[in-house]
Amino acid sequence: MMNSFVCKAVVAATMMLGASAIAQAQAQQPIKIGFLNTFSGAVAVPGEEQYNAFMLAIEQRGGKLGGVPVQVLKEDDQFKPEVATQVVQKLIERDDVPIIAGITGSNVMMAVAKTITDKGVFLISTNSGPSPLAGAGCSPNFFSTSWQNDNIAEVVGQYASDQGYKKVVLMTANFQGGKDLLEGFKRFYNGEVLDEVYTPLNQLDFSSELTQVASQQPDAVYAFYPGGMAVSFVRQYQLAGLPSSIPLLSSGMLELPMLRALKDSAVGAFGGHFWGPDIDNEANKQFVKAYEEKYGVIPSTWAAQAYDAAQLLDSAIAKVKGNVADKDAFRAALKEADFNSVRGDFKFNTNHFPIQDFSMYEVIKDDQGRYTVRTAATPMKAHKDAYYKQCPMS
Structure with a gap:
């Protein structure tokens, strides 16, 4: 009788230890995170900056997020919606990722966001913030750590209004991000908008438009071009003597990566954004x-917003203990956003875009001879995007 009892106890203890070991092994399985961005072509720099900062945050935490090991699957969308669609299918169906982060281009984001979120996969934008996703097309599974x-x-x-500019010309590439x-x-x-100039995406020669x-x-020109297009535009703007x-x-x-290429040709120019390296926190x-x-x-700002994505x-992940x-x-x-953002206070609006300050930054050369930016003015405090009331989650 005693031997039988002891045997059963040993078997039960062994089973419990085995179950515990299995549970512990499962708990240590890395969480897969797809990092989808542009890593080739004229818009590769923003993608690399975002990836570098995202991985820096993970490295600082010993290869973990929320105390759990993570495996980051780096994928190149080539700034092409059709390529991104195929990559997303692979990440979801073959790699079984629960989270996808990244995406620079709004053209790419609009092609894949609904597919990702409808599949129950969480999408954390580290750059792109097209207006449809802030409004009627918002999703409970979409979060942005950048900006609309x-x-x-x-x-x-x-800022242009505050400066008294009466007449401006607007210029951008002909894609969703530029239009937004x-x-x-x-x-x-x-003031008065004299003209809106839309150039083909990836055009690098702006001589006729600048003429x-x-x-x-005009009293000023407002322009937006992504990646390598920005470098070409600013150089040609300076060479045209404008x-x-x-x-x-x-x-x-x-x-900042553009300034390292542009050097003196960009000094004195002004840009609007939510973050600068001189933010004092x-x-x-x-x-x-x-x-x-x-x-x-x-x-760069690209790096800052991706670093915050990793912190988010x-x-x-810590709050759900890896589950x-x-x-x-x-x-x-995710919605609680309980982390110390590089921009200071961080809070999500009802559409899962941040409520945040926006400033104007002037390009300067610092005391080490480096090209950087400094805060010139902060015209907008705790600013909300224009579309959140259209979001059904509001």
Whole structure:
């Protein structure tokens, strides 16, 4: 009898230890995160900056987010919606990822966002913020740690009005992101728009358009071009001799990697955004220092918003103890945004886009001879995008 009892006890204990070991092994299985972005072609720089900062945050946490190991699957969308669609299918169906982060281009985002979120996969945008996803096309599974496209143009429109510019010409590439930004500028600009110039996506020669601009004699030009297009545009703007008579205002074009290429041709230009390396809070100081030590350069806004994306995931994964399969709990944890953002206070609006300050930044050369930006004005405080009331989650 005693031997039988002891045997049963040993078997039961062994089973419990086995179950515990299995549970512990399962708990340590890495969470797969697809990082989809543009890593080739003229718009590769923003994607690399976002990836570098995202991985820096993970590296600082010992390869973990929320205390759980993560496996980041880096995928190149080539800035092509059709390529992104195929990659997303692979990430969801073959790799079984519960989270996809990244995406620079609004053309790419609009092609894949609904597919991702409808499949119950969480999408964390580290850059693109097209207006449909902030309004009627919002989703409980979509979160942005960047900005709604219009925002970084709205602040420039307000600034142009504050500066008394009576007449402006608007220029951008002919795609969703560019259209959103021009609409954002006009929403807060109270002067006259002489012309809206839409050039083909990936066009790099702007000589004929700039000749036309010069003939119109506006008080300022507002422009937005992504990636390598921005470098070409600003250089040609300077070579055309326009900066001395027609100030160049922009959004998203005067990023730090671009300034390293543009050098003196960009000094004195103004751009609107939510973040700059001179933002005075401890989280930002630590981020800028760590990024400089790791990569040898001052981080860009692209890097800042991707770093915050990793911090957001870190906070949410910790709250659900790594159980991202509990979608309701994970969604609620994401919405809490319980982390120290590099921009200061961070809060999601009802459409899962941030409510945040927007400033104007001037391109300068610092005391080390580096090209960077400094805060010139903050026309918008705790700003909300124009579309959140159209979102059914409101």
